[in-house]
Amino acid sequence: MGSNPKGRTTMEVGADGVAVITIINPPVNSLSLDVLSSLEDNYREALHRDDVKAIVVTGEKGKFSGGFDITAFGGIQGGKGRSARAPKPGYVSVEVLTDTVEAAKKPSVAAIDGMAYGGGLEVAMVCHARISTANAQLGLPELSLGIIPGFGGTQRLPRLAGLSKALEMMLTSKPVRSEEALSLGLVDAIVPADELLSTARRWALEILERRKPWVASLYKTDKLEPLGEAKEILNFARAQARKQAPNLKHPLVCIDVVEEGIVSGPRAGLWKEDTAFQGLLHSDTCKSLLHIFFGQRGTTKIPGITDLGLTPRRIKKVAILGGGLMGSGIATALVLSNYPVILKEVNEKFLESGIGRVRANLQSSVKKGKMTQEKFEKTLSLLKGALDYEGFRDVDMVIEAVIENVSLKQQIFADLERYCPPHCILASNTSTIDLNLIGEKTESHDRIIGAHFFSPAHVMPLLEIVRTQRTSPQVIVDLLDVGKKIKKTPVVVGNCTGFAVNRMFFPYTQAALLLVERGTNVYQIDKAITKFGMPMGPFRLCDLVGFGVAVATGSQFVVNFPERTYKSLLISLMQEDKRAGETTRKGFYVYDDKRKANPDPELTKYIEKARNISGVAIDPKLAKLSDKDILEMVFFPVVNEACRVYAEGIAVKASDLDIASVMGMGFPPYRGGIMFWADSFGSKYICSRLDEWSKMYDGGFFKPCSYLVERAAKGGPLSSPLEQAKSRL
Numbered sequence: 001m002g003s004n005p006k007g008r009t010t011m012e013v014g015a016d017g018v019a020v021i022t023i024i025n026p027p028v029n030s031l032s033l034d035v036l037s038s039l040e041d042n043y044r045e046a047l048h049r050d051d052v053k054a055i056v057v058t059g060e061k062g063k064f065s066g067g068f069d070i071t072a073f074g075g076i077q078g079g080k081g082r083s084a085r086a087p088k089p090g091y092v093s094v095e096v097l098t099d100t101v102e103a104a105k106k107p108s109v110a111a112i113d114g115m116a117y118g119g120g121l122e123v124a125m126v127c128h129a130r131i132s133t134a135n136a137q138l139g140l141p142e143l144s145l146g147i148i149p150g151f152g153g154t155q156r157l158p159r160l161a162g163l164s165k166a167l168e169m170m171l172t173s174k175p176v177r178s179e180e181a182l183s184l185g186l187v188d189a190i191v192p193a194d195e196l197l198s199t200a201r202r203w204a205l206e207i208l209e210r211r212k213p214w215v216a217s218l219y220k221t222d223k224l225e226p227l228g229e230a231k232e233i234l235n236f237a238r239a240q241a242r243k244q245a246p247n248l249k250h251p252l253v254c255i256d257v258v259e260e261g262i263v264s265g266p267r268a269g270l271w272k273e274d275t276a277f278q279g280l281l282h283s284d285t286c287k288s289l290l291h292i293f294f295g296q297r298g299t300t301k302i303p304g305i306t307d308l309g310l311t312p313r314r315i316k317k318v319a320i321l322g323g324g325l326m327g328s329g330i331a332t333a334l335v336l337s338n339y340p341v342i343l344k345e346v347n348e349k350f351l352e353s354g355i356g357r358v359r360a361n362l363q364s365s366v367k368k369g370k371m372t373q374e375k376f377e378k379t380l381s382l383l384k385g386a387l388d389y390e391g392f393r394d395v396d397m398v399i400e401a402v403i404e405n406v407s408l409k410q411q412i413f414a415d416l417e418r419y420c421p422p423h424c425i426l427a428s429n430t431s432t433i434d435l436n437l438i439g440e441k442t443e444s445h446d447r448i449i450g451a452h453f454f455s456p457a458h459v460m461p462l463l464e465i466v467r468t469q470r471t472s473p474q475v476i477v478d479l480l481d482v483g484k485k486i487k488k489t490p491v492v493v494g495n496c497t498g499f500a501v502n503r504m505f506f507p508y509t510q511a512a513l514l515l516v517e518r519g520t521n522v523y524q525i526d527k528a529i530t531k532f533g534m535p536m537g538p539f540r541l542c543d544l545v546g547f548g549v550a551v552a553t554g555s556q557f558v559v560n561f562p563e564r565t566y567k568s569l570l571i572s573l574m575q576e577d578k579r580a581g582e583t584t585r586k587g588f589y590v591y592d593d594k595r596k597a598n599p600d601p602e603l604t605k606y607i608e609k610a611r612n613i614s615g616v617a618i619d620p621k622l623a624k625l626s627d628k629d630i631l632e633m634v635f636f637p638v639v640n641e642a643c644r645v646y647a648e649g650i651a652v653k654a655s656d657l658d659i660a661s662v663m664g665m666g667f668p669p670y671r672g673g674i675m676f677w678a679d680s681f682g683s684k685y686i687c688s689r690l691d692e693w694s695k696m697y698d699g700g701f702f703k704p705c706s707y708l709v710e711r712a713a714k715g716g717p718l719s720s721p722l723e724q725a726k727s728r729l
């Protein structure tokens with residue numbers, strides 16, 4: 001153990017002869033190398049001592065363990081400035097957990113309250129029985145980090161919970177609650193928290209006295225299907241994994257490792273797991289997903305705001321203006337987290353449809369079995385409709401979600417100032433309009449903030465919180481807290497046209513339009529981008545959001561960034577012919593009754609017309625671009641804009657842009673987000689390619705920004721901290 005150990009375990013031996021070993025490593029009792037070494041020492045002592053008959057393992061303060069210490073992965077991967085001290089192959093999994101703990105002549109029982117994740121659950125599964133509270137959650141979420149369980153989980157979970165359920169738990173990374181764990185046989189009993197330790201102690205002694213079964217889960221076989229059947233289940237899981245995540249290898253590795261244990265025996269499985277775990281730990285996928293894990297937790301750490309010691313005020317009631325798609329989605333998200341909400345509309349008809357949308361959103365959860373009818377009624381009862389501002393006198397927060405019209409928004413904010421109490425937060429869900437402009441007719445600039453949700457608002461995980469130079473830190477802290485309560489990942493950004501997400505991604509569609517006008521095939525572009533891992537390509541996305549929205553937001557960029565906006569008339573030409581996207585069943589694709597998108601040969605005539613208006617010709621090189629080139633020509637302009645956003649201080653950290661791209665645009669998390677991905681190419685390469693295209697095609701659109709040019713000249717990652725950013729925050 002180092003001089004400054006990171007966590008420990010303690011051991012207390014009671015008069016009953018039971019040694020209780022407690023994992024102590026706040027905040028989640030993770031298994032650092034120090035904890036593991038202390039656990040091993042305690043075990044060896046307990047097994048050696050004559051006064052110890054049995055052992056109970058538990059975690060401090062209502063948390064069993066959040067798993068292996070993820071912060072140690074960087075060191076094991078050999079990152080700069082970190083100590084690399086990986087245990088020797090098989091040491092923890094085989095030597096300590098299997099051959100010392102599980103094989104011991106003294107029984108162990110895991111006493112589980114709260115989380116038992118990853119390595120935490122694996123330690124619990126090595127024990128000869130598991131007792132939990134009703135509050136416990138058990139899972140193996142390693143695949144969400146690009147690795148597989150490494151302490152025997154791939155072998156023991158199928159033997160305890162059955163092969164199909166174990167595969168489901170590992171491949172989805174979703175934990176189960178204690179009742180389900182009990183029905184699966186993963187835990188042996190559920191008891192109240194204040195009886196957890198006493199029951200576990202008694203249980204351990206009863207195992208010793210052979211009054212309860214002494215189970216070594218590694219060698220259990222009763223839950224495993226005969227080999228042929230097991231292979232069918234494994235092959236089905238493989239096919240599903242290939243379909244759901246074609247770019248990822250580690251789910252297939254996980255299935256292979258499980259299979260090895262079933263075919264060649266669990267010890268062979270343990271060794272294969274150990275080797276595969278070590279290999280995956282060094283993969284790009286794991287590094288990217290770890291970056292996302294920490295980046296996501298980093299978004300709520302904002303220098304000069306969250307370090308001021310402010311406590312979030314309690315938001316008891318929220319009002320929403322506008323019951324359209326966005327307003328009703330936001331209302332759904334809020335009532336789902338128990339916030340009473342007033343939804344205001346301009347007339348009965350609109351109000352009724354707004355409330356109808358919230359009802360439909362909730363009903364869809366009931367249909368999917370995710371919500372009971374009783375909960376549905378209770379949740380919907382939190383929503384009240386309004387046609388005037390009378391009910392706004394005691395609201396703590398208003399979120400305006402009306403159409404993107406500056407003068408309308410200005411009028412609304414002036415009204416809000418009159419009707420809402422002085423402490424009330426005045427938020428706008430605008431996706432592009434400058435907040436200073438929206439608040440121009442008020443004196444309340446310190447409580448004006450952007451709460452930019454993404455559609456559908458009750459589903460999409462990102463909340464872009466936009467602050468102006470005058471927004472008070474208290475209001476930011478309050479909105480961060482609301483964001484957490486409604487289970488969104490908040491990213492705090494500065495005020496500018498399009499903020500961070502829409503601004504970074506405006507070149508996405510534009511680059512695709514530029515290519516199409518010069519001969520690249522629409523559907524090949526969408527295919528290449530989807531293959532890369534985006535949920536859909538730029539054209540399918542345009543169809544989904546609708547051409548009306550695409551043109552309205554596009555025009556904001558034309559006005560604000562004319563020198564680098566690619567002006568194509570393709571979308572407007574199609575719109576003139578009443579092709580406006582999925583809602584009109586025709587856009588870049590045609591949609592059948594089941595809303596399936598099919599390519600449309602008629603598209604050529606619009607492309608030709610747009611090409612003539614733009615005065616460009618088909619470029620033979622662009623007409624047969626490789627997928628790799630398509631990817632670079634579409635995404636490097638996005639990287640370029642992300643660099644501008646970062647250099648202007650719109651985002652505090654480059655990792656915030658990574659999270660914004662993943663959560664707001666569906667950028668594949670296993671590629672680490674836009675800036676992290678860009679750094680895998682290096683600034684020099686990206687800059688030289690943009691420069692080349694800038695000379696060949698559209699000067700302004702591709703021109704590398706000064707930040708990129710500077711980084712390319714000096715070398716070094718695009719995401720390294722800014723020394724002299726003119727922060728707008």
Ligand SMILES: C[C@H](O)CC(=O)SCCNC(=O)CCNC(=O)[C@H](O)C(C)(C)COP(=O)(O)OP(=O)(O)OC[C@H]1O[C@@H](n2cnc3c(N)ncnc32)[C@H](O)[C@@H]1OP(=O)(O)O
Pocket residue numbers: 027028030031066067068069070071115117118119120122141142145148149150151153297298
């Ligand atoms: C060999 C083994 O098979 C390999 C493994 O075990 S890999 C690890 C498997 N475990 C996991 O994947 C769990 C990851 N953690 C989580 O999902 C969530 O943090 C949690 C559900 C445990 C808790 O969630 P929540 O209460 O919302 O708190 P959250 O903000 O996420 O985490 C609190 C802090 O604990 C840290 N933390 C969480 N899990 C950790 C872990 N396993 N190791 C180290 N730190 C961890 C977070 O980074 C965060 O730190 P911060 O306060 O400095 O930002």
